[in-house]
Amino acid sequence: MSKTATLKTAKAVKTDAAVKTAKTVKTGPATKPKVDNSVSSLIAANTIIKLTIPQADVKAGCQKVLAKLAKTTKAPGFREGKAPLELAENVIGQSKLIEKTFNDVVAHAYYHAVVDQKKQPLTQPEFDPISLSMEKDWEVEAHFGERPEIKLGDYQKLVETALKTIEADKTTDKAPAKAQTEAELRELKLRAIFKALAEGIRPAIPELLLRQETRYELDDLVKNLTQLNLKLDEYVAKRNITTQDLSNELAATALGKLQLEFILGAIAADVKFTATSEDFDKALAEIKDETTRAKIKADAQTMRQLEVSLIRQKVVDYLLKI
Template sequence: MAKKAVSISSALAKTQDGGVQITLTIPFELVSVEREKALTEYAKNIEVPGFRKGKAPLEKVRERVPAGSLIEHTLSHILPKALAEIINKEKIRPAIYPKFELIKAEEGEAWQVRAVTCEVPQVNLGDYKQSLLLRSKKASIWIPGKDEKPKERSKEEKEQEIIHVLLESVKVEIPKLLIDEEVNARLSNLLEKIERLGLTLDGYLASVGKTTDSLRAEYEINAKNTIALDLILTTIAREEKIDIKETEVDAAIAAASAEPKVAERLNTPEQRRLIRGVLARRTALDSLSALL
């Protein structure tokens, strides 16, 4: 009689702001099979006294592998495929790669892992062009003798006005997880800069008159606005069918990299995709200047 297929069960929970939690329950039978595969991989590089390299029994190899490393390696055999199946089945559009939390990993019992991510936020553009036109008309109203004639705005001032109107009028809810991810990245960059200058975080905060809490709060606002603006401009670029040509990407890479090695790093499929997105958002923003 054929063996019954061992399957992973899952429980899905979503938060109102787009957060997603997937709890996976992995039968121990599957854990055992994948753990043996992981140990076989470890055995190729681990030296065990009395045995040739790669020839030691798996029980001996296991004695030399830290328990945490073995669990992590075993799960790396299981989670990517299991998660991909659930994401496809539930039609989830993850904005970031999930973070995993081990809930349970007892010998002889099913293991449990929680995957935490968030979905790409939905953008409701509404009548953003009308909002821009109304703002433009309001700014251009001038009553001779009463008001000072408004000055011609610079390109930068127009851009800031467009950004302000878009963030104010377009509806998009940013998941907290996405904001935290961006804030943590910015704080890490700041800490690196501070260390390179030979300063301490406390010294830096004192020099700018901020606390860790006020700095994080400021970064949260900035991160939320940055993410929202990127999503809004990406949606506008898609709706307006803005097409960035390969030659434009080539030109951007050439402009950004005087060194051949830098150009090589930028000229990968993933980097070209990111650059194309930046150029599309910039084109979308430039196209809105005509409305002001």
């Protein structure tokens, strides 16, 4: 476990995973999610890299795919998998061969291009075929989302202003600053701080990353509705909104979450917050069940999530003290 890791988006795909498990989705140029005009300017373009796959690699990949498919291909007059490759190729069809070959050779080319160009994708790629002639090199564009550049500026000033507003409202009858408990006041301050940071810094989020996070939001909503024995269309009808309204809401929620995570991550890096061994020990000591504690320590992903949580907490505490 690295002691120098900084805050990362909780659901963002790690670079290696995004590269090695690339899904070869054939698509046209990626389009932005449909959101209100007020937030459309906060959607950044995806990173695009051009892949050129040599004709020799295409043909080699095609022959490999053909040999594999031929093993389960039935042709007139031959038992399954026993037809000559030339005949099997006719049965399989060129479109299917190109599709299967595409999945193999493009994923391979994408992996090496990302490594060579030192890209750090946070999403699965989408591919836009430019030329797939079997007689020439293949040309494909790969679209993916990377970590946006966060220009923090004088973020301390934004936080100070937000906290002063909360303190000023406490002396009046203004809601919602009239918190009843310290916990409520802390929550009010955090909401004000997060809002001020998002509105002041306004980081733009890559379209594919926003689309991915919006899907997570939809999946969570559907899961919660299922537990209530409620279908999505029923939920939309009960709220008297359209599916486009719901889509806008989910995209806006996803955008806000991503902006906040990247901002907090940038602040963690700026202040050089880390999760130390002592931090881990203290957090794990609070888990009384030894079996549960052992499982957490043995699971790298869970420990990474704990690391993110510990660093985030340090950032939050730091912001509240500004």
